[in-house]
Amino acid sequence: MLLSSAKKGIYLKSHKATRQMSVMPLTLPAEVRIPMTHGRAASCRPLVKAGDKVGVGQLIGEAEGPFAVPVHSSVSGTVTGIEELPSRLGMNDLHVVIKTDGRQSSAEDLRPPVIGSREEFLRAVRDSGLVGLGGEGFPTALKLDSAGQAIDSLLLNGAECEPFVTSDHRNMVAYARELVQGAAALMRYLSIRETLIGVQADKQDALDLIAAQCEGMDSINAAPLSRIFPAGEETLLIRELRGTELPLGGRPADKNILVLNVSTVIKLEQYLVTGMPLVSRTVTVDGDVIARPMNVEVPIGTAMGEVLRFCGADEGSLRKLIAGGPMTGTALPDTGFYTTKTDNALICFSAYRAERDRETACINCGRCIDSCPEGLLPGLLFKAWRERDEKALRDGLLSACSGCGCCSYVCPARKQISFELGLAKQFLMKKESENAEGGSDER
Amino acid sequence: MSAEKMLAVSPAPHINAQADTAFYMKRVCLALLPAQIWAVYIFGSRALAASAVSVISCVGFEWIFRRMLGRPQTVGDWSAVVTGLILAMSLPAGLPVYMIVTGAFAAIVVTKQLFGGIGQNFANPALVGRTVLFFSFQNEMQRFIVTPRMSQIMINAAGGPGVMLSADAVSGATPLVLFSNARTLPSNTEMFLGLINGSMGEISALALLIGGIYLCARKIISPVIPLSYTLTVMAVALFWGFDPVFHLCAGGVMLAAFFMATDYTTSPMLRSGKLIYGIGCGLLTMYFRVYTSFPEGISTAMLFMNALTPQIDRLTVRIRLKRLAKRRDV
Numbered sequence: 004m005l006l007s008s009a010k011k012g013i014y015l016k017s018h019k020a021t022r023q024m025s026v027m028p029l030t031l032p033a034e035v036r037i038p039m040t041h042g043r044a045a046s047c048r049p050l051v052k053a054g055d056k057v058g059v060g061q062l063i064g065e066a067e068g069p070f071a072v073p074v075h076s077s078v079s080g081t082v083t084g085i086e087e088l089p090s091r092l093g094m095n096d097l098h099v100v101i102k103t104d105g106r107q108s109s110a111e112d113l114r115p116p117v118i119g120s121r122e123e124f125l126r127a128v129r130d131s132g133l134v135g136l137g138g139e140g141f142p143t144a145l146k147l148d149s150a151g152q153a154i155d156s157l158l159l160n161g162a163e164c165e166p167f168v169t170s171d172h173r174n175m176v177a178y179a180r181e182l183v184q185g186a187a188a189l190m191r192y193l194s195i196r197e198t199l200i201g202v203q204a205d206k207q208d209a210l211d212l213i214a215a216q217c218e219g220m221d222s223i224n225a226a227p228l229s230r231i232f233p234a235g236e237e238t239l240l241i242r243e244l245r246g247t248e249l250p251l252g253g254r255p256a257d258k259n260i261l262v263l264n265v266s267t268v269i270k271l272e273q274y275l276v277t278g279m280p281l282v283s284r285t286v287t288v289d290g291d292v293i294a295r296p297m298n299v300e301v302p303i304g305t306a307m308g309e310v311l312r313f314c315g316a317d318e319g320s321l322r323k324l325i326a327g328g329p330m331t332g333t334a335l336p337d338t339g340f341y342t343t344k345t346d347n348a349l350i351c352f353s354a355y356r357a358e359r360d361r362e363t364a365c366i367n368c369g370r371c372i373d374s375c376p377e378g379l380l381p382g383l384l385f386k387a388w389r390e391r392d393e394k395a396l397r398d399g400l401l402s403a404c405s406g407c408g409c410c411s412y413v414c415p416a417r418k419q420i421s422f423e424l425g426l427a428k429q430f431l432m433k434k435e436s437e438n439a440e441g442g443s444d445e446r
Numbered sequence: 447m448s449a450e451k452m453l454a455v456s457p458a459p460h461i462n463a464q465a466d467t468a469f470y471m472k473r474v475c476l477a478l479l480p481a482q483i484w485a486v487y488i489f490g491s492r493a494l495a496a497s498a499v500s501v502i503s504c505v506g507f508e509w510i511f512r513r514m515l516g517r518p519q520t521v522g523d524w525s526a527v528v529t530g531l532i533l534a535m536s537l538p539a540g541l542p543v544y545m546i547v548t549g550a551f552a553a554i555v556v557t558k559q560l561f562g563g564i565g566q567n568f569a570n571p572a573l574v575g576r577t578v579l580f581f582s583f584q585n586e587m588q589r590f591i592v593t594p595r596m597s598q599i600m601i602n603a604a605g606g607p608g609v610m611l612s613a614d615a616v617s618g619a620t621p622l623v624l625f626s627n628a629r630t631l632p633s634n635t636e637m638f639l640g641l642i643n644g645s646m647g648e649i650s651a652l653a654l655l656i657g658g659i660y661l662c663a664r665k666i667i668s669p670v671i672p673l674s675y676t677l678t679v680m681a682v683a684l685f686w687g688f689d690p691v692f693h694l695c696a697g698g699v700m701l702a703a704f705f706m707a708t709d710y711t712t713s714p715m716l717r718s719g720k721l722i723y724g725i726g727c728g729l730l731t732m733y734f735r736v737y738t739s740f741p742e743g744i745s746t747a748m749l750f751m752n753a754l755t756p757q758i759d760r761l762t763v764r765i766r767l768k769r770l771a772k773r774r775d776v
Contacts, residue, residue: 166461248773248774249774250775251774321453322454323453323460329458330460331459332458332460334453334454334457337453338453357460358454359462363466364520364564366467366564366711367715368470368710369668369710372715398767403774411462412459412463415465415466415469415470416467417462419457421459422458
């Protein structure tokens with residue numbers, strides 16, 4: 004044991020102040036601006052124009068191509084225009100502006116999908132407007148489709164190992180039945196033999212509720228996950244639940260495994276039963292400038308400022324707004340954004356938590372190595388990247404880095420290791436494509 | 447958008463462990479406190495003065511050097527304080543001030559800053575400082591003062607008042623010198639508690655052990671090097687028919703095992719490397735002790751292993767990556 008690197012990942016203080024709080028619906032905003040791009044899905048073409056009346060769940064953004072996911076209205080009201088506003092990625096994106104009428108009446112043509120085959124099921128998943136709700140934002144239908152026919156095991160990710168965030172947790176508690184039913188539907192239509200629902204052991208209430216729902220079902224089971232961060236990261240999840248290693252740079256499908264977030268499955272089941280596509284999502288609002296930390300059910304396209312005010316944010320002392328958890332989320336330059344399908348949390352920090360110390364010299368303490376869940380040597384990769392040493396980056400198996408951020412978290416020299424390794428990955432990919440274009444077979 | 451306040455934007459993760467370099471260095475200083483207190487108890491205020499001189503000159507040299515070169519100031523990371531303390535612990539209490547300052551210069555300016563500052567040094571600065579002093583001032587480095595408290599201890603050990611040395615600054619022999627000269631040795635209990643003469647921070651194995659256990663328990667250092675080092679020393683001693691406890695407590699083994707060999711920068715980063723390093727330090731220490739008449743066995747052994755560290759790292763990293771690639775292949 005002395006010789007093996009026993010400890011993988013890191014233990015984080017959970018800060019989950021909202022773990023016991025049921026989800027509160029947000030006071031209906033007067034206006035929403037619904038982005039046409041969500042997560043990693045491609046942009047949609049708006050189907051409505053100013054003056055159109057829309058209902059909740061009405062299709063307003065048409066998906067073109069497999070990478071796009073349809074967008075639906077989250078409110079009932081009148082379209083007042085289509086605006087080009089900044090998106091998360093620093094580019095502009097079309098937003099459909101809808102003035103709410105307060106009635107929240109559903110669109111007329113909503114009905115549960117009729118499904119008889121795998122193709123019809125995939126079609127329904129696409130129509131539901133689902134992307135990965137854990138924050139990853141990959142189009143769910145595309146994920147199911149590209150996983151192929153050979154999937155035999157479904158892993159549902161309820162780890163929620165990020166500090167502060169409890170939106171998956173609260174959804175699992177409130178919708179344990181839907182979760183298990185959704186898993187059953189996925190298994191039925193995709194011919195999957197077994198499902199494991201992985202939940203971090205600190206969420207015993209969710210584990211118990213899910214286990215109760217699984218009773219009598221041999222092929223669906225709940226399993227506790229270790230308390231480490233990042234227990235929900237794909238390779239770790241598969242290692243812990245299935246005891247098998249993903250090949251380097253491989254996908255779960257290579258091992259006939261499909262990984263989905265628990266909230267995604269819950270929303271999918273709700274769509275299959277009611278026909279109501281994804282129009283709102285649970286957002287954990289927390290951080291040291293939030294007076295009333297809580298989980299809020301937020302219509303897609305709500306102004307972030309509105310959500311923050313609902314939770315009593317002290318906007319004067321807000322210095323950092325993170326969409327997602329504090330380990331992997333994105334810091335936004337201001338509050339003028341609109342919620343998307345992937346925002347599982349809005350974490351708000353004051354200056355005290357927002358400031359980062361200046362980077363100092365590496366002292367070779369090896370903490371990054373002890374923390375890396377992939378068993379990599381982040382400090383060495385970091386040095387290789389700073390020297391633009393392609394060979395050392397490749398030999399150091401950079402491609403296995405998942406960007407979880409453990410190395411940056413523990414680094415006493417305050418180096419942004421995982422961020423820079425992300426840059427290094429792009430650098431390597433660019434070099435590889437250059438080599439390919441040059442027609443050289445140099446490796 | 448202009449109405450919105452601009453917020454802090456930085457890459458994830460947005461939280462970090464509280465411990466920075468200074469945090470770890472301060473903990474190492476804290477861990478040296480028992481040895482420091484024992485030194486003051488045995489050698490009196492001059493032990494305190496010697497430590498102060500060493501720390502102040504180490505920090506001073508670091509500050510001046512960084513300033514002269516226009517580099518960012520690094521005295522705030524406390525690493526110079528650690529070097530100063532460890533250097534002091536490895537010196538005789540009565541060493542003249544200018545010699546201590548010379549040692550600090552060799553440690554901070556020559557070994558650390560000329561190679562780029564913290565994290566860049568090829569060898570442990572305090573170790574080089576002590577070694578330079580040893581080769582420059584052999585007599586003074588082996589003159590261990592006998593304070594009134596020390597003479598009291600020696601009277602007790604002798605079982606009654608004998609020919610006693612009343613004045614300060616009369617040299618007393620260390621157990622290792624007695625060992626080399628095949629003279630009567632102090633008991634293991636005396637050795638362990640520190641009722642012996644020697645460099646001021648090295649005499650009490652107990653005090654060093656308390657600090658070392660604290661460092662391991664707080665995960666400031668990995669226990670691999672101290673364990674493999676001390677166990678190797680004891681095993682080799684046993685193999686050659688010597689008393690393992692004597693060799694563990696004599697000289698600087700405990701100080702070296704917990705505070706010098708565990709220096710982040712000059713020891714291997716992987717566990718397997720640390721094991722090789724610890725065993726290497728132990729073997730070489732015993733080799734120098736048994737086969738040479740040379741009293742600086744530990745320093746030489748550790749400098750040798752410092753120099754080998756990059757090679758150990760290269761070897762163990764290659765093995766680690768090869769294994770990882772194998773495990774993650776299709």
